[in-house]
Amino acid sequence: MLSISPAKIATVILRARKFDAGLPGSGHGRELRSFIATMNEDEQASLTAVMWIGRETFDASELDEAIATAKAEATAPTEDYLMGIPMLADYLEDGLSALGVSLEEAEEDIYPSV
Secondary structure (H helix, E strand, O other), X not given: OOOOOHHHHHHHHHHHHHHHOOOOOOOHHHHHHHHHHOOOHHHHHHHHHHHHHHOOOOOHXXXXXXXXXXXXXXXXXXXXXXXXXXXXXXXXXXXXXXXXXXXXXXHHHHOOOO
């Protein structure tokens, strides 16, 4: 079971896309790094697991195993590891989709319609 809200994952996706498209000195990398760093260990492990599922390192049915592996193998700060992954936003979006979570619905929790 995920220990992170889909809205937080959606926030990482949005920030990762800004970082990837980034303008030097825009601060997007700093914002993404800080956002991930402030998560607790369970949230960071879940975020990593979702990325792995999106990258097809694990299947969606192996979510619990992916989370346990993320916790066991965490040797570097999670923000450093994830920010070094090319296509992070795409992998996270694919991971959410594999878990049956719509990015659009998760984004609605960030930006509710008025």
